[in-house]
Amino acid sequence: MTDRECRKFTELLRLHCGLDCGPETRWALASRIARRVCELELGSFSAYHYLIRSASGAEEFAQLIDGMLSDETYFFRDRGQLNALIHQIIPESLKEPRAHGGDPVSLWSAGCASGDEPYSVVMLALEAGLVPRTDFRIYASDISRRMLRCARRGTYGANSLREIEPTLRRRYFHDKDGLWRISDAVKKHVDFIQLNLMDPAKLALIRNVDVILCRNVLANLDSECKQRIIEMFWDKLRPGGHLLLGDSESLVGLSTSFELRRLKDELVYRKPSSGIGLRDPWHAAAETVRARDAAETDD
Numbered sequence: 001m002t003d004r005e006c007r008k009f010t011e012l013l014r015l016h017c018g019l020d021c022g023p024e025t026r027w028a029l030a031s032r033i034a035r036r037v038c039e040l041e042l043g044s045f046s047a048y049h050y051l052i053r054s055a056s057g058a059e060e061f062a063q064l065i066d067g068m069l070s071d072e073t074y075f076f077r078d079r080g081q082l083n084a085l086i087h088q089i090i091p092e093s094l095k096e097p098r099a100h101g102g103d104p105v106s107l108w109s110a111g112c113a114s115g116d117e118p119y120s121v122v123m124l125a126l127e128a129g130l131v132p133r134t135d136f137r138i139y140a141s142d143i144s145r146r147m148l149r150c151a152r153r154g155t156y157g158a159n160s161l162r163e164i165e166p167t168l169r170r171r172y173f174h175d176k177d178g179l180w181r182i183s184d185a186v187k188k189h190v191d192f193i194q195l196n197l198m199d200p201a202k203l204a205l206i207r208n209v210d211v212i213l214c215r216n217v218l219a220n221l222d223s224e225c226k227q228r229i230i231e232m233f234w235d236k237l238r239p240g241g242h243l244l245l246g247d248s249e250s251l252v253g254l255s256t257s258f259e260l261r262r263l264k265d266e267l268v269y270r271k272p273s274s275g276i277g278l279r280d281p282w283h284a285a286a287e288t289v290r291a292r293d294a295a296e297t298d299d
Ligand SMILES: C[S@@+](CC[C@H](N)C(=O)[O-])C[C@H]1O[C@@H](n2cnc3c(N)ncnc32)[C@H](O)[C@@H]1O
Pocket: 017, 018, 069, 070, 071, 072, 073, 074, 077, 110, 111, 112, 113, 114, 117, 141, 142, 143, 144, 147, 195, 196, 197, 198, 214, 215, 216, 217, 246
């Protein structure tokens, strides 16, 4: 595949789902496409490019994207942050006046992969007694239909459960032929939806969310697309709502509208209660350093 051909594909993926194809990803993309061109007997990369842009190639395009996005996940990933969510963020949310009196506490796991993250939140909420005491709802979305099928099925290998202690494993899973099936008591609290975070039309359904978890999703995305997604999260959160990112992710260089909160050992972002963007002092400092570094590089 020539550089020009490769750029046509990487740009298509970037515009569609935000994927940033660095040099290593480009090689994987090119070999995947070459294999499909052969299997489908298309004869050229441009014929494949034409196919995935056509209505009849929608499934092929979805599978190409699916194969390029990282879907690594497991139960109780970054548990400290999940504990802060259950023991501090949600109880605080419950004390705040709700827009419509009896509205449930709503959480959105954006980029939920096979569901380990939203199910972990439900298990911890059950353990803390938040559920069933509280009207509590989790929306979980992903671009990958394959991952969502796994999430809805709710059956996992032992590796996904490696961080769960045996008592919780016994309480919330059934062992069947070497696989672990999550109990209906957990499952019933999560609604899975297929959503591309870069597709605003479908996202219109989501609003006034208390907490958005978007952990380990932005890492592979292009920075302009990350910015668009973060702005969209801002609109979807209610004032005072929280945004939780992965432990190696931050909003530095992406947004200065959110407040950065320290919760014991965890850092989380919050939309200020007034709903008006604040210039966070940490970000302001980081932005100054970035601008200075960029100016020095230019010199
Ligand atoms: C590495 S997994 C993270 C799963 C989970 N949040 C966690 O931290 O364990 C990233 C997920 O984000 C999804 N994803 C990536 N880009 C997306 C997009 N534009 N729209 C929706 N989901 C996306 C991928 O399909 C993948 O399942």
